[in-house]
Amino acid sequence: MAKPIDSALFPGDFPRCSLLKFLIWLSFWGVLFLAGIYAAYVVFANGLGMTGLTNYFAFGLYITFDLAVIALGAGAFFSGLLRYILNMDELKNIINLAVIGGFFCYSGAMLILTMELGQPLRAWFGFWHPNVHSMLTEVIFCISCYLLVLTIEYVPLIMEQKHLNKVPFLHNFAHNMHIFMPLFAGIGAFLSTFHQGSLGGMYGVMFARPFVFREGFFIWPWTFFLFVMSAAAVGPCFTTLICKCIELASGRQMTTWKVKQLMGKISGTMLSLYLFFKLIDTYNWAVNLLPTLGETYEQMFHGLVYGQWLFWLELGVCGVIPAVILLMKPLRNNHTLFWTACILACVGISLNRYTVTVQGLAAPVMPFDVWRVYTPRWTEILPSIMVLAYGVIIVSLSYRYLPVFPQEKELNQAPAEG
Amino acid sequence: MSEHKNFRIRWGMAIDLDKCTGCGACVVSCQVENNNAPLVDASDKERIVNWLTVYRLENGKSFPDAEVAYLPRPCMQCGNPSCVPVCPVVATDKNEEGGIVSQIYPRCIGCRYCMAACPYHVRVFNWFDPVWPKGMEKTLTPFTSTRPRGVVEKCNFCHQRWDMAKEKARKDGTDPMDLPEGAYVPACVETCPTGALVFGDLNNKDHKVSQLAHGPHARRLLERLGGDPQVYYISRRDWVLDLLDNHLAGEAGHGKAEGGHHG
Ligand code: SF4
Ligand code: SF4
Numbered sequence: 001m002a003k004p005i006d007s008a009l010f011p012g013d014f015p016r017c018s019l020l021k022f023l024i025w026l027s028f029w030g031v032l033f034l035a036g037i038y039a040a041y042v043v044f045a046n047g048l049g050m051t052g053l054t055n056y057f058a059f060g061l062y063i064t065f066d067l068a069v070i071a072l073g074a075g076a077f078f079s080g081l082l083r084y085i086l087n088m089d090e091l092k093n094i095i096n097l098a099v100i101g102g103f104f105c106y107s108g109a110m111l112i113l114t115m116e117l118g119q120p121l122r123a124w125f126g127f128w129h130p131n132v133h134s135m136l137t138e139v140i141f142c143i144s145c146y147l148l149v150l151t152i153e154y155v156p157l158i159m160e161q162k163h164l165n166k167v168p169f170l171h172n173f174a175h176n177m178h179i180f181m182p183l184f185a186g187i188g189a190f191l192s193t194f195h196q197g198s199l200g201g202m203y204g205v206m207f208a209r210p211f212v213f214r215e216g217f218f219i220w221p222w223t224f225f226l227f228v229m230s231a232a233a234v235g236p237c238f239t240t241l242i243c244k245c246i247e248l249a250s251g252r253q254m255t256t257w258k259v260k261q262l263m264g265k266i267s268g269t270m271l272s273l274y275l276f277f278k279l280i281d282t283y284n285w286a287v288n289l290l291p292t293l294g295e296t297y298e299q300m301f302h303g304l305v306y307g308q309w310l311f312w313l314e315l316g317v318c319g320v321i322p323a324v325i326l327l328m329k330p331l332r333n334n335h336t337l338f339w340t341a342c343i344l345a346c347v348g349i350s351l352n353r354y355t356v357t358v359q360g361l362a363a364p365v366m367p368f369d370v371w372r373v374y375t376p377r378w379t380e381i382l383p384s385i386m387v388l389a390y391g392v393i394i395v396s397l398s399y400r401y402l403p404v405f406p407q408e409k410e411l412n413q414a415p416a417e418g
Numbered sequence: 419m420s421e422h423k424n425f426r427i428r429w430g431m432a433i434d435l436d437k438c439t440g441c442g443a444c445v446v447s448c449q450v451e452n453n454n455a456p457l458v459d460a461s462d463k464e465r466i467v468n469w470l471t472v473y474r475l476e477n478g479k480s481f482p483d484a485e486v487a488y489l490p491r492p493c494m495q496c497g498n499p500s501c502v503p504v505c506p507v508v509a510t511d512k513n514e515e516g517g518i519v520s521q522i523y524p525r526c527i528g529c530r531y532c533m534a535a536c537p538y539h540v541r542v543f544n545w546f547d548p549v550w551p552k553g554m555e556k557t558l559t560p561f562t563s564t565r566p567r568g569v570v571e572k573c574n575f576c577h578q579r580w581d582m583a584k585e586k587a588r589k590d591g592t593d594p595m596d597l598p599e600g601a602y603v604p605a606c607v608e609t610c611p612t613g614a615l616v617f618g619d620l621n622n623k624d625h626k627v628s629q630l631a632h633g634p635h636a637r638r639l640l641e642r643l644g645g646d647p648q649v650y651y652i653s654r655r656d657w658v659l660d661l662l663d664n665h666l667a668g669e670a671g672h673g674k675a676e677g678g679h680h681g
Pocket of ligand 2: 504506509510532569570
């Protein structure tokens with residue numbers, strides 16, 4: 001078969017699909033991306049009144065989506081921490097993908113965040129007039145700085161592109177950056193831990209919102225720690241799922257089953273830890289905290305849209321079940337169960353971010369207030385799809401042209417394992 | 419999170435729910451006094467920029483026992499506001515003498531975290547560019563700023579009227595920090611035809627509001643949440659007072675009334 005015309009740019013001498021096929025693939029996602037850009041234009045030009053947000057639902061899909069992708073993108077910080085700081089050598093085979101995943105999740109979240117602000121041109125006020133008491137200030141600081149760290153981690157990979165790497169300066173630059181990577185991984189882990197936590201803390205400190213309010217440990221509400229743990233739990237799952245998607249799309253194997261199992265085991269451990277504390281926290285909230293606010297657990301749910309099924313789906317089906325599968329080796333080793341668990345875990349955490357954001361505001365606090373239903377509009381849905389499309393484009397380009405997977409060559413010469 | 423501050427003057431309001439007829443005069447006067455732009459689509463109640471809302475309370479009984487009360491809801495100017503500590507840019511603060519929670523429009527980035535934190539739905543957002551119908555822009559008061567799209571705004575007890583009262587006191591040679599009762603009243607209080615709204619210094623025992631706030635019929639909205647509101651509601655009807663806070667079954671105060679919506 002003739003080589004694709006851009007084959008000179010491929011990493012090593014790995015086969016890739018034809019350029020035409022690749023361009024058709026990119027165009028599909030490109031169209032979705034542009035649709036999101038159009039929605040963004042409509043919102044920027046006419047204001048947030050074009051969305052489904054209201055005075056009642058100050059937060060909606062934008063924030064839910066941001067929180068979810070930031071949690072899923074946590075694979076970068078947590079895998080980086082384990083790889084560079086705790087020296088889990090096996091992770092070197094997937095760390096590049098974790099960084100790319102983290103990069104697109106965070107940069108995508110930043111795109112949505114600018115739309116989320118009523119005054120996007122004043123976004124820098126967070127640095128200029130910071131309120132040190134606000135968890136959101138910490139989020140603004142850490143997310144911006146962490147995106148910088150992720151960029152610093154991504155750049156050496158770009159410089160390792162076959163032709164760029166022939167330039168001595170770029171080669172040496174990338175090499176030196178690699179030497180400092182443990183330092184960046186450390187800074188990244190620190191920043192990421194804090195903003196993941198602060199995103200949770202943002203809700204926990206809302207003492208007048210019984211659905212989300214949690215007292216805590218010094219200045220931190222429990223949600224601070226729960227968000228950190230849950231992000232660390234689903235990050236590796238999400239990275240492994242991206243890897244699986246690339247394998248399905250390319251028909252080639254990228255990492256060994258052993259590496260995937262290791263990622264699954266890390267997720268399983270963190271997910272179990274998270275659920276242990278989350279269940280204690282939820283019990284305490286329902287039995288002790290809510291009554292002090294004059295409310296009951298049942299009053300926190302309503303009808304079908306905000307029904308208790310969400311609670312059981314999040315903590316049971318998408319919590320305990322994947323945690324058990326990922327923690328127990330015989331179950332984890334079963335392919336179907338493994339991938340089901342990874343998907344469920346990611347859905348569960350996204351659902352958690354939805355309930356704290358939307359259900360937390362929908363639950364009436366004044367006794368004579370009523371439940372309202374929030375429905376996102378196309379101006380919110382399309383930008384979310386835009387970020388997904390943006391992620392696919394970044395991952396596709398990286399996979400095609402950059403040496404993302406160190407094991408790709410060896411795995412696809414020998415008969416596929418597992 | 420935020421430390422509780424003490425102020426020499428603590429402006430507050432007492433609203434007699436037995437006197438309020440739900441006429442809405444306070445809503446209109448607030449809107450006019452504070453240059454709130456009317457909505458192009460008036461049916462879009464959830465994006466309205468009114469600072470004052472009148473809620474309708476029902477006792478949940480059927481005729482002939484059915485009773486109704488109307489509850490005007492300005493900003494509670496909470497002593498321990500849930501909205502202030504969350505703002506990332508200090509656009510809202512409770513720092514100034516008088517104990518009013520301020521809002522700096524040119525500083526607000528429009529993140530709406532404060533709206534999410536306030537359980538009273540006091541804060542409103544400028545979802546669209548404000549537009550005044552032709553001719554109506556001439557009625558804008560020069561004493562209040564107009565706000566652009568994308569910022570959060572809320573009731574501030576017609577703060578500009580306090581500034582004017584202080585100026586007048588200085589001109590008259592009296593102490594601007596010891597205004598006589600009635601020297602400073604917000605627009606809603608001035609307009610209320612039944613005198614249901616009473617305004618003054620909660621720290622001043624001579625002010626009627628202070629006496630009403632400490633009276634046997636006073637209760638505050640969501641008192642147990644700990645926001646320490648500076649607005650007191652007065653009623654001699656138990657079911658009305660009970661509806662001001664959440665109660666567990668079996669606790670003094672019982673359940674919730676049916677419905678309830680913006681008036
Ligand atoms: S009523 Fe709401 S907006 Fe007003 S001070 Fe209290 S928390 Fe803030
Ligand atoms: S919307 Fe404005 S006032 Fe409210 S928290 Fe954000 S910046 Fe502060």
